[in-house]
Amino acid sequence: MLREHTKEIKIGGVTIGGNHPIAIQSMTNTKTEDVEATVSQILALERVGCDIIRCAVPTMEAAEALREIKKQIHIPLVADIHFDYKLAIAAIEAGADKIRINPGNIGSEERVRKVVEKAKEYQVPIRVGVNSGSLEKELVEKYHGVTAEGIVESAMDKVRMIEKMGYDQLVVSIKSSDVMMCVKAHELIAKECPYPLHVGITESGTLYSGNIKSSVGLGIILNEGIGNTIRVSLTGDPLEEIRTAKLILKTLNLRKGGIEVVSCPTCGRTRIDLISLANQVEQMVADIDLDLKVAVMGCVVNGPGEAKEADIGIAGGIGEGLLIKKGEIVKKVKEEELLSTLREELLNWNKEE
Known part of the structure; x- marks a missing residue:
C-alpha cells in the first residue's frame, strides 16, 4: 500500500498518512527527567525543522516529566517505552501525543491490552515498533535467521493483536x-x-556512515512511494538528523524549503580555499528560510557557466571572487568579502524579488 493510500493518523497537531507531507522525526538524547535540558534540545530541533519529537521514558520520573515538557514545546511529543507497560500508561496520562512500544517486550497480552485501553481512552496513537535485533526466536527459526519476511510477520502479528482489542490508531x-x-x-x-x-535505518552509525546508509535506504524506500514519517538515526547531535532528513526529502522532490548548497570538486584551477568556503556557506545558510539553490565554485573560469542552474552563487579567484545570479556575473568583490556579500544578498532576497 503506497504512501497516499495509508490511513490518516493524528499525532497532536500533525496528521500523517493520506496525502499529508512526510513528517521528520528525531529523538532527544538528554535525560528526559531533566526537563530544562530536554526542552532546550527540543526547541533547537524545532528551529531546524523537526516535526515530531520522541523522548525515552525509562522511569516513572521521566513519564511525569513529559507533563512539564509538553507545556514548553510546540511539536507533538512521543513517549518511547520498553518493557514496563505502566510507564506507557503514565506517559499517556502525562500528555504524550503518541507512544512507541514493542508489544513483544511489554510482556503478556493482558499488559498490552491495558496500554491499548488507556490509549483508546485518551485517543493517543500507538506506534508498533519492531527491530531486527528483537525478532522473536520462533520467527528466527522459521525463516532460518533474521529476515525481512520475519520482521514483517512479527510486526503484522502485533498489529492484528491490537486490532482485535478494538483499536486502529496505529503507526x-x-x-x-x-x-x-x-x-x-x-x-x-x-x-x-x-x-x-x-521509516528509518536503525543503528546506522556515526555522522559519516549513518548519513550514507540512511540516505541510500531512505532514498530507495521513499522513492517507491513508501513511508509517512522518517528519522535519520545518527550517533551524534540530533540536529544533524533533521538536516539530513530535510536534504533527503528535498533531493527526492518530496519537500520544499531550505537552501540547497552545490559546490564543485576542487581541481588544479582552484585558487581559493574552496573546501573551507563551501563548508562556511553551508553553515551560514542553515538559518535562512528560502527555497533556493546556492552554488559555490572554485574558479572564475567555469564558475558562471557551472552555476547557471543555481539561483545565486559565488566563484573564487586569486584574491577576488564573483557573485553570480542565474549564470550571470553581477558583482566582483574581494575574496574576504565573498561570504558576507552572499549572506547579504540572501537576507535581502525577497526584497529584491
Whole structure:
C-alpha cells in the first residue's frame, strides 16, 4: 500500500498518512527527567525543522516529566517505552501525543491490552515498533535467521493483536541496520499494512556512515512511494538528523524549503580555499528560510557557466571572487568579502524579488 493510500493518523497537531507531507522525526538524547535540558534540545530541533519529537521514558520520573515538557514545546511529543507497560500508561496520562512500544517486550497480552485501553481512552496513537535485533526466536527459526519476511510477520502479528482489542490508531515501524533487508521489509509490509509507516535505518552509525546508509535506504524506500514519517538515526547531535532528513526529502522532490548548497570538486584551477568556503556557506545558510539553490565554485573560469542552474552563487579567484545570479556575473568583490556579500544578498532576497 503506497504512501497516499495509508490511513490518516493524528499525532497532536500533525496528521500523517493520506496525502499529508512526510513528517521528520528525531529523538532527544538528554535525560528526559531533566526537563530544562530536554526542552532546550527540543526547541533547537524545532528551529531546524523537526516535526515530531520522541523522548525515552525509562522511569516513572521521566513519564511525569513529559507533563512539564509538553507545556514548553510546540511539536507533538512521543513517549518511547520498553518493557514496563505502566510507564506507557503514565506517559499517556502525562500528555504524550503518541507512544512507541514493542508489544513483544511489554510482556503478556493482558499488559498490552491495558496500554491499548488507556490509549483508546485518551485517543493517543500507538506506534508498533519492531527491530531486527528483537525478532522473536520462533520467527528466527522459521525463516532460518533474521529476515525481512520475519520482521514483517512479527510486526503484522502485533498489529492484528491490537486490532482485535478494538483499536486502529496505529503507526508501524520496522527497522534494521541492514539497509537492503530494511528496504525489502518495507516493500513487503507496504503491500498489506493500511497504517502509516515510520521509516528509518536503525543503528546506522556515526555522522559519516549513518548519513550514507540512511540516505541510500531512505532514498530507495521513499522513492517507491513508501513511508509517512522518517528519522535519520545518527550517533551524534540530533540536529544533524533533521538536516539530513530535510536534504533527503528535498533531493527526492518530496519537500520544499531550505537552501540547497552545490559546490564543485576542487581541481588544479582552484585558487581559493574552496573546501573551507563551501563548508562556511553551508553553515551560514542553515538559518535562512528560502527555497533556493546556492552554488559555490572554485574558479572564475567555469564558475558562471557551472552555476547557471543555481539561483545565486559565488566563484573564487586569486584574491577576488564573483557573485553570480542565474549564470550571470553581477558583482566582483574581494575574496574576504565573498561570504558576507552572499549572506547579504540572501537576507535581502525577497526584497529584491
